[in-house]
Amino acid sequence: MSRRAQASAPRPEMVNAVTEMLRNLEQICPDPSIIGRCPELPGVVLDKVWATCLDRDGTEYAKVNRDFETMRAEYFKALVAHPVGRSLALLAVGLDGVAMLELGRPPAYVTEARAASDTPTRARRDSYNCHHIVPKSARPESSSTLINHPTNFVVAKTTRRGRDQSENPHHFWHSLLLHPQTHNAPAEPIPLYVVRPLFPFYPPITQGFHTAEELRKKLASLGAPPLPEIWEQRLLEFSKASKHRPYVVPKEFHEITQMFGDLFKTQNKDPAVNQQLRSGLAAKGAQLAAEYLPAGAYVNGQPLLAGHTPKRSLPVIESNRQPGPDVQKPASPRKSRSTKHHLPKPIVQPQPIQQKV
Amino acid sequence: MALKPRYLQELSDLFVHDLKRSHYYRKLPESQRHDLDDRIADEASQGLYPLLPCGDEEALRRLSEAVRKELNIPLPPSVVDILRQVDGFVANSVSLYGVDAELRDDRFDSGPGLLAENLVKWSSFAETIQKYLFVGDSDLWFFALELDSGRAVALQRSTLKPAHYFTTVEEMVDDMMQQALGEFGDEMDDLEDETDNESSGFNFSRS
Numbered sequence: 001m002s003r004r005a006q007a008s009a010p011r012p013e014m015v016n017a018v019t020e021m022l023r024n025l026e027q028i029c030p031d032p033s034i035i036g037r038c039p040e041l042p043g044v045v046l047d048k049v050w051a052t053c054l055d056r057d058g059t060e061y062a063k064v065n066r067d068f069e070t071m072r073a074e075y076f077k078a079l080v081a082h083p084v085g086r087s088l089a090l091l092a093v094g095l096d097g098v099a100m101l102e103l104g105r106p107p108a109y110v111t112e113a114r115a116a117s118d119t120p121t122r123a124r125r126d127s128y129n130c131h132h133i134v135p136k137s138a139r140p141e142s143s144s145t146l147i148n149h150p151t152n153f154v155v156a157k158t159t160r161r162g163r164d165q166s167e168n169p170h171h172f173w174h175s176l177l178l179h180p181q182t183h184n185a186p187a188e189p190i191p192l193y194v195v196r197p198l199f200p201f202y203p204p205i206t207q208g209f210h211t212a213e214e215l216r217k218k219l220a221s222l223g224a225p226p227l228p229e230i231w232e233q234r235l236l237e238f239s240k241a242s243k244h245r246p247y248v249v250p251k252e253f254h255e256i257t258q259m260f261g262d263l264f265k266t267q268n269k270d271p272a273v274n275q276q277l278r279s280g281l282a283a284k285g286a287q288l289a290a291e292y293l294p295a296g297a298y299v300n301g302q303p304l305l306a307g308h309t310p311k312r313s314l315p316v317i318e319s320n321r322q323p324g325p326d327v328q329k330p331a332s333p334r335k336s337r338s339t340k341h342h343l344p345k346p347i348v349q350p351q352p353i354q355q356k357v
Numbered sequence: 358m359a360l361k362p363r364y365l366q367e368l369s370d371l372f373v374h375d376l377k378r379s380h381y382y383r384k385l386p387e388s389q390r391h392d393l394d395d396r397i398a399d400e401a402s403q404g405l406y407p408l409l410p411c412g413d414e415e416a417l418r419r420l421s422e423a424v425r426k427e428l429n430i431p432l433p434p435s436v437v438d439i440l441r442q443v444d445g446f447v448a449n450s451v452s453l454y455g456v457d458a459e460l461r462d463d464r465f466d467s468g469p470g471l472l473a474e475n476l477v478k479w480s481s482f483a484e485t486i487q488k489y490l491f492v493g494d495s496d497l498w499f500f501a502l503e504l505d506s507g508r509a510v511a512l513q514r515s516t517l518k519p520a521h522y523f524t525t526v527e528e529m530v531d532d533m534m535q536q537a538l539g540e541f542g543d544e545m546d547d548l549e550d551e552t553d554n555e556s557s558g559f560n561f562s563r564s
Contacts, residue, residue, distance in 0.1 A: 053516070061511060061521035068497060069539055096380050105539070106450045106496075110379040113408075114465045115396035120410030122467035123376055129450045129496045135515035136497065158450075161466050162457060163473040174514070175481030182516055183484070281483035 010078035014150075018078045018085055021150040025198055028317060032233035035198065036241030038292075038314045040250040043204060043238045045315040046177075046293070047196040049145060051138040053185035071148050072130050073104030079150070079200060084231065087224040091215075091235065092155070092201030093128065095222060106130055106155065128201075129170050131156045134194050135178060141189050156202045166248040169202055176253060180289035183282075184301030193297050193316065198234060205235055208244025212236065253288065358527045360442050364534035368446060369406035371538065373397055376408065412444040412456050419460040423472050428479070430487060433502055435509075435526040436471075439492070443530070445469065448537035453493040453500075453530060482517055492526075493533055500529055 010018075028045070035043045079085040080101045089098050097107030106128050113123040133152045134145055146152060156170040165171050173195040181192055197204075209215045215235060216226045226232070238247075286299045293299065294316055295308040376382050382390065397407040405411075412420075417440060421432040445455020445468045457470030471492065478499070479486045489501040489512070498511040498520065509529035511521040523529040 064497065064520075065536060069536070072496070073539070094380065096378075099378065100375075108375075108447055108449070110376050110381050112381060113376060113393060114463065114467075115393050116463055119461075119463040119465075120405065121393070121396050121400060121407055122410060122463070122465050123372060123408050124465070124467050125447055127447045127450070127452070131496070132515075137513050137515040137518075158452075160469045160474070162459065162470055163476060165477055171477070171481070178515060179482060179517075183482075278483040278486055281480060281486075285481065285483065 008074075010074045010081060014074045014078040015081065017150045018075070018082050021153075021200065022082065022084055024151050024319075025200070026230050028196070028319060029198055029315070030230070032230070032237045034315050035234055035237035038312050039241050040253075040312055041195075041292075041314060042241035042247065043198050043202070043234070045196050045198065045317050046193040047133070048316060048318045049134055049138075049192050049194060050141040050189045051134065051192045052141075052187065052189050053137065053182040053192070054139055054187070068148065072106075072153075075130075075150050075153060076101040076104050076106065076155075083225065084227060085200060087219055087227050088200055088204065088231065090219065090222040090224050091205050092199070092203065093126075094206070097126075097128075126157070126159045126167075128155050129158045130154075131170055131173070133196050134192075135182065137182065138192055138194075154197045154200060154202055156197075166251075169247070169249055172249045172253060175285070176288055177292060180285055180299045181293070181297060185298055186301065190298050190303075191296050193293055196317070196319070199238075203242070203247035204238055206246055208242070209236055209239045210244060358438075358525060360439070360527055360534070361531050364531060364538060365406050365409060365443060367538050367540075368448060368534055369409040371448065372408035372446075406443075409446060410444050411442050412440040413461075414441075416444075416456045416461045417441065420456045420472065423457070423460060424475075427472060428475055428487070428490075430490065430504060433490065433504075433507065433526075435507065436490065436492060436502060439526055439530050440471075445471075446534075446537065449539055451493065451495045451533050451537040453533055454491065485517060492530075495533070495536060500533060502526065 034045070038044065080089050080098050086098065089101055093101070093107040094109070096109035100107050100109065108125045108127040110123045111126055113121065115121040131154050132147060133154060134140055134147060136147055140147075156173070157167055158170045159167040161167070177193070177195050181190075207218075209218065212226075212232045215232055219226060227235070282300055289299050290304055290308065291311040292314050293304060294310055295304050295306050297304050376393075382393070385393070400407040417437055420440070421437065424430060424432040439453075440456060443453065443455075445453050447453075447468050452469050454469045454471040454474045455467070457472045458464050458466040460470075460472070475491050478491050485491075485501075488504060489499075489510075490504055491499055491501045493500040494514070497514055499514060499517065501510055501512055502508070503510050503519075509523040509526045510519045511523075511529070512518065513520050523532065
């Protein structure tokens, strides 16, 4: 976060966009029971968008970084300034994480430090990325899909412990569900099934909650008021789906990743062998992806056949969000400071969302 | 070539600041907190960057061996030079992979390891096998070395296509540190304030 970004308060437009994002999440799937439909990915749906998978050529790298950083820092601050966003943040990333979000930084808080006498001091952190739900490299056909908008962001855990990626759902989504669809994708628009968590943070909780009362007590201990009922129910369903334990990436995916890793040990530098390995891995990845993706989804350049039935029951929706109006940058960021405590008001009423579950 | 000391210093300062305001630190028994403070002060007085250690030679040797054995590639000297100066970090969603914990004497897992991350990524993205050595990532990019050419490159996170080539690995890691500090664009902000220009990305956009 730039010093400027740290100092400024979120503009009313961003505060409104956060309200819109939370309302959209509530309306996408009003039935909380959908949260546990796929126990391997609780609280996640596949959102079908028509998009062309192209590289964003011609966009300057430094400008992309700067624009995204500015947007993201403001988004984080607006998210924790919103009463519901703040409570959800407290449950997902704790007080330390919220303190970082307030500064416009993604949560990456220290969980342990070690200072042995003969080795340098090191600290271990839990870390998160801000994930684009519809990838930046996809060009959606719908003119209403905005890539750099809070409705397209989720703060996802990316903590890694060596080869153990069980606390890294962000990598899981990319490698299992997104990459197989975009890799070798045709140049024309295709149905792209993007990963849409039903929470602004994933995983949304770090401990189990059996009852709403437990949840409320936890929030009270963090100095936050209770959440609206719809969010309480969602969190309780998520807790139930993850067996009231911290969420971890499905074991079979984790094991296969490790198994793939072991394969490299036996390889030599023969290009033919390496090509064979690549093909084998791509096929394995495609096979795994097909267990989650519906008929019609593209995997490694080929659509899954009409009769295909995924083994895992990830709910599918087709959202068609009405865009909020583009927001003009204020003449001076300093002027926006007075908006810090404005109550959020929605810019637009989100369009009803067609649900295909 | 050396990484920019200012970025190393500022990252170290940021990490120490984060540690000292963390729940973990505040809950430490007083004696342990004092020990930690003393160690940090001691390292700073030696001209080191506390909580941003450099890789030690023995760990780097073990990493080179392990990379050769498990990835079947030599660890590029340019990467060794980087790790000698900074043994990985995670900040502001930017990660630089360090020496894997099991290859260091302390075995303390303090961030993503270079060997593990490449095994995972090569497993997940088969077309990158022995084409790229991944050295870090962020929300938008993977940072890598193109093994054939030795060029440092930022890859699009979703498509794994090159988005930007750097002149040197040091330039790339300096850029990663700059992003980790969130410092880029301050000069441009100032310019915009004066000219009232708008940045399209600051609006909610399709790109």
